[in-house]
Amino acid sequence: MESEVENVPFRFSITFIRVLLFLLALFAFGVVAVRFLFGLSAVTNLNDDWPWGLWIGFDVMCGVALAGGGYGTALLVHVFHIERFRPIARGAMLTSLIGYLLVMAGLFLDIGRWWNFWRPFVSWGHDSVLFEVFWCISAYTIIQVLEFCEIITERIFRAFHKIFVAIFPVLVIVGVAVPMMHQASLGGLYLLMDGRLHPFWWSPIIFVFFLLSSFYVGPAMIVLESAVGGKILQHAVSIDVLKRLARIGGVVMLIYLILRATDLILRNEIGNLLGDSYEVFAFRAEVVIGLIIPIFIVFSPLSNNRAWLIVYGLCASLGVFLNRLNVVVTGMAREMGSFYYPTIYEIAVSVGLVAAGILVYMFICENFKIVEE
C-alpha cells in the first residue's frame, strides 16, 4: 500500500479557477518586478505621511492574524490532545505555513532595503518590539517548515520520517509559544503611538487585543477553509467538530469584547462612540460585523447550520481584517492629516499573493495526506 503511494506521480488538475488564480499571481509578479526596478513610489501610494499602507496592513498584519488558526489548532490538538479536532489539524497548520511564507514575501517586497533583511539577526535593536516580531516570525516559519516535513516525509525522503516524528512534540510546544508572543507584539508595535493612534484603537493593552483576536480568528478561518476545501477536495469536516471549534472561538471573542469595552470605559472613551466621525463609523462596523454577529451565531441554534457557520467565519475574519486596517490606516488618518488609498497595483500584489497561496495549498492537498480520515 505504502509503496503504491510512493509510485504515484505528482498531479495537479487544471481548472478554470486555477488558471485565473495563476494569472492573478502572474500579474502580481509583474508589479513586484516594477517595484524592485523603480522603487516603491512607482507602484504604491506610500509617501512620507503614509510610510505603511496596504502591504503592511493587509499582507503582514492580517496575514499573520489569519494564519493564527495554525497555532490555535496545534494548541488544541497536539498540546491539549483533544482528539476530536485532529481531522482539521494538518489542514490548519498547512494554511498557517503558507500564510507565513506569504507574509515573509509581502514583507520582503515592502521593506526598502531588502538586501539588508538579515541585519537584525546580527545588529540587535532589542528595545524594539519589531525586534521580537522579526525573530519570532522567522523562528516560527522555520518551525512550521520542520513540522511540515513530518507530512512530506510520509511520501518523499521517507528515511527522515522517523526523525521528524521524534522531534515533533518539541516543535509543537515551541511552535505554540513563539507565535503567541509575536501575535501580541504586532499590537505592541503601536504602544509607541500614544496620543497619535486614535484612542478607539490605541490602548495600553493593545497587545492583548492582538493576541486574543489572532486566536479567535483561527476557528473562523478553519470553518471557511473547510467550506472551500469540502467542495474542492470532496471532503467535509463534520459539522459537530466545526460547531465545537466555533464555540471555543466564540468564548474568546466574548472575553475580547468585554475586555475592549472595559478598556474604553476605563479610558473614558465610551461616550465618544456616540459621535459621527469616520472613526466612530469604522469602529462600529468592526464591532458589529466582527464580534456581535458572529458571537450571536455561535451561541444560537443557527450554529447547527453549515451556511450560518460560514457566515460566522466570514464575519469574524472580516472583523479582524477591519481591525488591523483600522489600526494601520483609519486610526492614524487624523494624525497624518491626509488619507491613504492603495493603488490598483498594491491591491493586485496583495490579491496575487493570496492567489499563489491558494494554488500551493491545493497542490499540497492533492498530493500529500493533509485530510485525515
Add this chain to the structure above:
Amino acid sequence: MSKGVLVNLTKCIGCGGCTVACKMYNDNKWVDDRSPSSGENAQLADENWTVVKQFKLFKNDDTQVWRFVKHQCLHCQSPSCVSACFARAFQKTDEGAVVYFPDNCVGCRYCMIACPFKVPKFEWQTPIPVVTKCVMCYGRLKDGKSPACVSVCPEGVMKFGERESLLREAKETIANDSRYVKHIYGEEEAGGTSWIYISDVPFEKIGFNTNVVKKPLPSYTSFYMKCTPIFGAIWVIILTAFYFITKRRNTIKKQSAELSYKKTTENNSDQNQNLPENKIVDKKIE
C-alpha cells in the same frame, strides 16, 4: 556633556541661509519642485533635512505678522526612532546627536511611524533607498564645532551649547520678557529634546505639535520587551506540562477502556460478579 541648540524664533528673518548650508555640508540636492526648503509650502523631505517655513498669522487679533520656523530633527533625549529600530540603524551619540547607519537599515520605516515629530523621511523614488534626517552635522559636532546651519545664521537665531545651560538661558529669557509665550518647546516634549525653541506666538499656531506626550516614548516598550522573554519561558513550561498531562490522561483513558472491556467480557462469563460496578466503569469511558 550633551549638546543642544536653542532656537529663538523671534529673531528669524526667513533668509533660508541655514537650509543652503545644510544642503552644502550634507551634499543634498535641491528638490524645490516637489518639496521646497523655504517659504509657505516648505516641508522636510529626503533631500531637505532642514526647512524654514513661513507662517502669516494674526498677533493679538489685529496685526498680521510673519513668523519663520526652522524645522529639523529635534534629537530627542530618549529618541523613539532609536528604540523603534530593530537593527540599530539609529543611535544616540554621547554628543546628543541621533545619527543614522544605513548599513544596518532594513528600510522597514517603523522609525517614521514612531517619530512623534514626523522627522525621518524616505527615498520613495529609488530602488536603493535610504531613510534620511538631520544628523546634527555629526562630523562637525565631533570636532567641537556647531552644526552647519547654526554656524551660518546671520541673525544669531540659534545658539549652540550644552543643553542644560541653554535650557537655563531659555527659562531666564521667557521669564524676563513678557512678550514670550511661557513655554519652551522641547523642554518636556517626548521626554525632552536637544533642540529647544522659544517664541512670541503660540507654538500650535506655527506648525508645532503641542499634543506630543511628555513621557519618554521608549518607556512604553522597554517594560514590555523586558517581560517578553520571561513570559515566553513560563509559557513554554506551562505548555509542556499540559502536553504531558493531557497525553497521560488520554493513555489512562485508553487503558481503562481496554481493561473494562476485558472485565466486561470476563464478567459476562462469570455470573457471580455484581453488575452495578461495571456500569460505573462504562460511564467513565464515555
